[in-house]
Amino acid sequence: MNLRFFPSRRIALYMAKLFVLRSLAVLAALVIVLQTLDLLGESGKILRVAGNGDAELWHYVSLRIPQLIARFLPFSVLLGTLITLATLNQNSEIVSMKAAGISAHQIIAPLVLASLLIAAVTFVFQERVVTRASATLAAWQAVEYGPIPPNSGVANNVWVRNGDDLIFAATVAGRGPATRLSNVKVYDREGGTLVRMIEAPQARAADGGWLMEKAVLFDVSTTAERALPSLLVARGVDPTQFTLANVDPDEQDFRTLQDSIRQMEAAGRATGPLQAGLWHKFSGPLSAVLMPLLAAVAAFGLARSGQLALRAVIGMALGFAYFVADNFALAMGNFGAYPPLLAAWAPFVLFLLIGETVLIRTEE
Incomplete structure (x- = not known):
């Protein structure tokens, strides 16, 4: 043979x-x-x-x-x-x-x-x-x-969980302390039950949380709604939780995905x-x-x-x-x-x- x-x-x-x-x-x-x-x-x-x-x-x-x-x-x-x-x-x-x-x-x-x-x-x-x-x-x-700026670096429709609370941002731009959220909604829940909902056109990182400007607060129990000039919410939520919330391995090459994994590990998130x-x-x-x-x-x-x-x-x-x-x-x-x-x-x-x-x- x-x-x-x-x-x-x-x-x-x-x-x-x-x-x-x-x-x-x-x-x-x-x-x-x-x-x-x-x-x-x-x-x-x-x-x-x-x-x-x-x-x-x-x-x-x-x-x-x-x-x-x-x-x-x-x-x-x-x-x-x-x-x-x-x-x-x-x-x-x-x-x-x-x-x-x-x-x-x-x-x-x-x-x-x-x-x-x-x-x-x-x-x-x-x-x-x-x-x-x-x-x-x-x-x-x-x-x-629709029209979208090429290579804008903007993430769309990002959800982040903070304990029982849910935070939604229609767009997320920037990185680190310069991260900006647009069309933000915070669903404040206790024991899985919605207590209040907060909406704001913009939010930025401040004092360990997120400062929502021109916020509107809706109380579910009283069905009352009131406008606030600003409101600090989501204390302890790191900016990387928004910028890396929608990481898809199919959309990043090997080195970029490695870098995303390192950043998420540094933020204490599951990888x-x-x-x-x-x-x-x-x-x-x-x-x-x-x-x-x-x-x-x-x-x-x-x-x-x-x-x-x-x-x-x-x-x-x-x-x-x-x-x-x-x-x-x-x-x-x-x-x-x-x-x-x-x-x-x-x-x-x-x-x-x-x-x-x-x-x-x-x-x-």
């Missing part, structure tokens, strides 16, 4: 080329179909705003396509692997390779190497393109596709979900490496035995089971039930072992 990782350079290039082309073709088809359906659902909301037209529709498409590519690239790699291996099996090319002394691991090795390159490109694409597109789209959707998202920036793109291993079951077995379709279904089921487990682990990490490292890496390691076990027991 040939023990080299790539027994034949020509076969390795041939298989890698088939795999990459089919994966890209599946990705293009998925993105076109999904983007068309998504645009049909959002075009009415975009065109409803006065002044919006074709340019805004194309702007939405330019922001949405990077998200679709990043989300469905692993699915495309899975389907591209299944199509490639099933076609090679159907044409008896796998049988010829095994007759030449090439093992199952050597057959899928070119696909694994190509998927490693895809994972590296995906990571760079997410860091440089997807995060910026996601942040821009989120800011645009926050103002319901478990963000740390899981930080590690998932690596494990997510690497999921492409698992797809050839999980779908390899479709490459082996005699095609004329009638089991090729069944093997393809098994490979697809293994691939989709990984995505289900990955989303479940991230959800548990967001709830704090799983540690961040476990939430990000456990599905990858588990299905790597499953794929290896299936391949070794059935073909090696």
Whole structure:
């Protein structure tokens, strides 16, 4: 038996080329179909705003396509692997390779190497393109596709909890002591029951709390309303609780997210979900490496035995089971039930072992 990782350079290039082309073709088809359906659902909301037209529709498409590519690239790699291996099996090319002394691991090795390159490109694409597109789209959707200053650094619709009390700010601008809140509402609660509500057009940090200017206080028990020139509320609430309240790992690159996590830890806030998202920036793109291993079951077995379709279904089921487990682990990490490292890496390691076990027991 040939023990080299790539027994034949020509076969390795041939298989890698088939795999990459089919994966890209599946990705293009998925993105076109999904983007068309998504645009049909959002075009009415975009065109409803006065002044919006074709340019805004194309702007939405330019922001949405990077998200679709990043989300469905692993699915495309899975389907591209299944199509490639099933076609090679159907044409008896796998049988010829095994007759030449090439093992199952050597057959899928070119696909694994190509998927490693895809994972590296995906990571760079997410860091440089997807995060910026996601942040821009989120800011645009926050103002319901209306005009928004580019790179304004303004957060919209921020909620902060202070004990039983809830604080809402329509916009948050600035950082640190210079943080300013606009259209502020404070819901003063005792034991989960609303006692009074305070509204103000502006609020700023002062004396360890937040000074609401031109405040209007509404007492729930008496239904009385009175205007106050100023009122100090929310003592102990740090400005970072507003500026970092809506941190989304998908909207920040690795270094920016690391900095946000450090600031939140300094403010004494929980960072478990963000740390899981930080590690998932690596494990997510690497999921492409698992797809050839999980779908390899479709490459082996005699095609004329009638089991090729069944093997393809098994490979697809293994691939989709990984995505289900990955989303479940991230959800548990967001709830704090799983540690961040476990939430990000456990599905990858588990299905790597499953794929290896299936391949070794059935073909090696």
